[in-house]
Amino acid sequence: xxxxxxxxxxxxxxxxxxYDNASQAGVLHLSGDWRRKSRRPEPGAPALPQAMSxxxxxxxxxxxxxxxxxxxxxxxxxxxxxxxxxxxxxTLPAGxxxxxxxxxxxxxxxxxxxxxxxxxxxxxxxxxxxxxGAVEVLGFVGELVLACIKLCFGRARMRWxxxxxxxxxxGPQALAIVSLIGFLIGLxxxxxxxxxxxxxxxxxxxxxxxxxxxxxxxxxxxxGVVMAGRTGAAYAAELGSMQVNEExxxxxxxxVPPMEFLVLPRFLALTAMxxxxxxxxNLVGILGGMVVGLYYLDLTYxxxxxxxxxxxxxxxxxxxxxxxxxFGMLIAICGCLRGIQCGRSSEAVGQATTSAVVSSIICMxxxxxxxxxxxVALKI
Amino acid sequence: MxxxxxxAVRNLTMAYGSRVIQRDLTFxxxxxxxxxxxxxxxxxxxxxxxxxxxxxxxxxxxILRDGQDFWALSDAARDRIKRNSxxxxxxxALWSSMTLAENIALPLQQFTRLQPREIRDLCSFKLALVGxxxxxxxxxxEISGGMxxxxxxxxxxxxxxxxxxxxxxSAGLDPISSxxxxxxxxxxxxxxxxxxxxVTHELASIFAIGTDAIFLDSESKTIIAxxxxxxxxxxxxxxxxxxxxxxxxxAPE
Ligand SMILES: Nc1ncnc2c1ncn2[C@@H]1O[C@H](COP(=O)(O)OP(=O)(O)OP(=O)(O)O)[C@@H](O)[C@H]1O
Ligand SMILES: [Mg+2]
Numbered sequence: 001x002x003x004x005x006x007x008x009x010x011x012x013x014x015x016x017x018x019y020d021n022a023s024q025a026g027v028l029h030l031s032g033d034w035r036r037k038s039r040r041p042e043p044g045a046p047a048l049p050q051a052m053s054x055x056x057x058x059x060x061x062x063x064x065x066x067x068x069x070x071x072x073x074x075x076x077x078x079x080x081x082x083x084x085x086x087x088x089x090x091t092l093p094a095g096x097x098x099x100x101x102x103x104x105x106x107x108x109x110x111x112x113x114x115x116x117x118x119x120x121x122x123x124x125x126x127x128x129x130x131x132x133g134a135v136e137v138l139g140f141v142g143e144l145v146l147a148c149i150k151l152c153f154g155r156a157r158m159r160w161x162x163x164x165x166x167x168x169x170x171g172p173q174a175l176a177i178v179s180l181i182g183f184l185i186g187l188x189x190x191x192x193x194x195x196x197x198x199x200x201x202x203x204x205x206x207x208x209x210x211x212x213x214x215x216x217x218x219x220x221x222x223x224g225v226v227m228a229g230r231t232g233a234a235y236a237a238e239l240g241s242m243q244v245n246e247e248x249x250x251x252x253x254x255x256v257p258p259m260e261f262l263v264l265p266r267f268l269a270l271t272a273m274x275x276x277x278x279x280x281x282n283l284v285g286i287l288g289g290m291v292v293g294l295y296y297l298d299l300t301y302x303x304x305x306x307x308x309x310x311x312x313x314x315x316x317x318x319x320x321x322x323x324x325x326x327f328g329m330l331i332a333i334c335g336c337l338r339g340i341q342c343g344r345s346s347e348a349v350g351q352a353t354t355s356a357v358v359s360s361i362i363c364m365x366x367x368x369x370x371x372x373x374x375x376v377a378l379k380i
Numbered sequence: 381m382x383x384x385x386x387x388a389v390r391n392l393t394m395a396y397g398s399r400v401i402q403r404d405l406t407f408x409x410x411x412x413x414x415x416x417x418x419x420x421x422x423x424x425x426x427x428x429x430x431x432x433x434x435x436x437x438x439x440x441x442x443i444l445r446d447g448q449d450f451w452a453l454s455d456a457a458r459d460r461i462k463r464n465s466x467x468x469x470x471x472x473a474l475w476s477s478m479t480l481a482e483n484i485a486l487p488l489q490q491f492t493r494l495q496p497r498e499i500r501d502l503c504s505f506k507l508a509l510v511g512x513x514x515x516x517x518x519x520x521x522e523i524s525g526g527m528x529x530x531x532x533x534x535x536x537x538x539x540x541x542x543x544x545x546x547x548x549x550s551a552g553l554d555p556i557s558s559x560x561x562x563x564x565x566x567x568x569x570x571x572x573x574x575x576x577x578x579v580t581h582e583l584a585s586i587f588a589i590g591t592d593a594i595f596l597d598s599e600s601k602t603i604i605a606x607x608x609x610x611x612x613x614x615x616x617x618x619x620x621x622x623x624x625x626x627x628x629x630x631a632p633e
Pocket of ligand 2: 425426427470547
């Protein structure tokens with residue numbers, strides 16, 4: 001009673017089982033070209049008759065083989081093994097038999113199965129994760145404060161040279177992009193303001209608009225956003241890849257706290273540089289607005305500067321710089337936290353970078369709102 | 381008709397910028413050979429592999445793959461040759477955001493028309509071959525260093541390549557696993573008639589599997605000995621090579 005598998009065009013790989021009822025012996029005829037490129041029987045071992053007690057192979061017509069034959073036989077081997085069938089493996093081509101034996105000699109490691117969760121437990125797990133995340137943020141900030149205190153007593157393991165390097169990276173090297181964006185933002189703000197001011201013939205107030213707008217808010221926001229995308233993302237990517245390469249573990253095991261060695265210099269550098277960048281951004285932004293005032297609204301330089309001086313206060317500048325300083329802290333904390341929390345794969349580094357930028361922008365918006373409310377309430 | 385040797389190197393000079401690592405390398409890897417590359421740490425073994433697999437262009441000299449000048453070929457022809465090589469990098473180089481099964485499946489999905497079921501079976505089989513049966517769902521960061529090495533080996537074997545490059549395959553493995561690996565390499569050569577180029581320091585492996593070998597020296601920056609590992613033990617071989625092969629002591633009996 002031959003158990004023929006579906007008919008296959010000649011030349012293709014075939015497997016045909018002959019079963020002799022009397023002796024209960026089976027012969028699996030393997031023929032054709034058992035390679036990736038040729039047509040093969042459907043994957044999965046052939047169904048073996050229940051009563052079969054022994055199996056051998058006939059490979060006289062087998063013209064070639066590669067791993068595809070091996071996986072076919074690997075399945076068969078598992079079946080035969082579970083049924084305790086006597087199989088003459090030595091009737092296979094020598095190499096195939098030995099490779100199969102090598103594969104099955106390997107001790108099976110228990111597979112980890114991921115359990116499926118109901119929506120309720122998913123919700124619960126999600127809430128727990130969110131809560132844990134919040135605790136982790138608090139812990140991180142707390143550790144950072146402790147590190148700062150240690151620094152005050154000169155006991156933090158921070159290299160000042162690292163901090164200087166980070167300051168150069170976060171300061172002078174960012175000047176070009178901050179001035180470009182600052183100038184354009186000043187320009188755009190002035191153009192938009194110029195339209196309604198012209199209706200009222202109040203062109204001179206462009207100086208106040210630019211002065212207050214840039215100094216108090218736009219200068220800081222623009223610098224913050226640029227630096228979040230530039231430096232915050234760099235921190236997350238840098239610390240994240242150190243996490244992937246176990247460099248952070250190496251520091252920890254040597255007793256060098258990553259918080260002091262890696263996070264502190266970045267935090268201090270960015271917090272110190274951001275107000276300075278903001279100040280510079282303010283200057284360039286006002287310059288951009290002035291260009292519009294002088295060439296589009298035909299004001300004179302004296303008119304513009306006098307109006308600017310009369311209507312803006314030093315407090316506006318300080319509120320803006322204070323905002324910058326807060327942004328610096330937020331960007332450094334978000335960037336470093338995401339980097340330190342990063343998982344152990346290249347994908348995780350990408351996620352860390354993205355979430356560093358997103359969370360620092362969200363934090364900055366919230367902080368701006370808070371500062372605005374407080375300053376208005378205090379009439380600053 | 382005799383086929384040209386899979387790899388022939390003529391007067392190869394390797395350099396990073398102006399810093400020459402090795403010069404005037406000339407050797408031939410014949411079909412079905414297990415070719416060992418030896419040498420002290422930092423002498424340029426990994427760099428040589430990078431040249432042979434086409435990641436780095438020679439500063440001077442010619443690399444012939446299957447009789448053709450590798451760097452004079454068109455990109456398409458070069459890609460075809462590259463696809464026929466399986467490579468185990470010194471550090472594993474598994475894709476960290478994919479599971480082991482996905483790592484092995486990627487070349488199969490890209491370059492073959494196997495069905496998903498066959499790809500899954502092949503992944504399990506290749507993992508079983510290197511002794512990692514049942515580890516399909518682990519991520520590279522969740523397994524040990526030696527397991528990572530073996531998983532990378534399984535990935536190198538995915539496409540049943542005709543030529544295999546192994547950079548220190550047994551580093552980080554226990555003696556038993558490393559013995560199994562030697563068996564596997566020999567088996568691959570015999571049953572799939574693969575050609576294998578191995579960088580290794582493992583003396584036991586060198587003698588057990590090597591059919592031909594070269595020894596790179598970092599002092600003179602070139603090959604100082606060539607031949608089957610057993611021949612390199614003879615008194616005529618350079619003292620440095622004999623020291624290397626006998627761990628600084630005298631020749632084993
Ligand atoms: N990307 C690179 N740029 C410049 N020099 C390099 C680069 N990679 C390696 N080198 C130099 O080339 C030399 C050879 O390096 P290679 O990695 O090939 O050594 P190796 O023989 O594989 O050593 P090991 O046995 O330790 O792995 C070393 O001296 C190294 O400093
Ligand atoms: Mg190396």
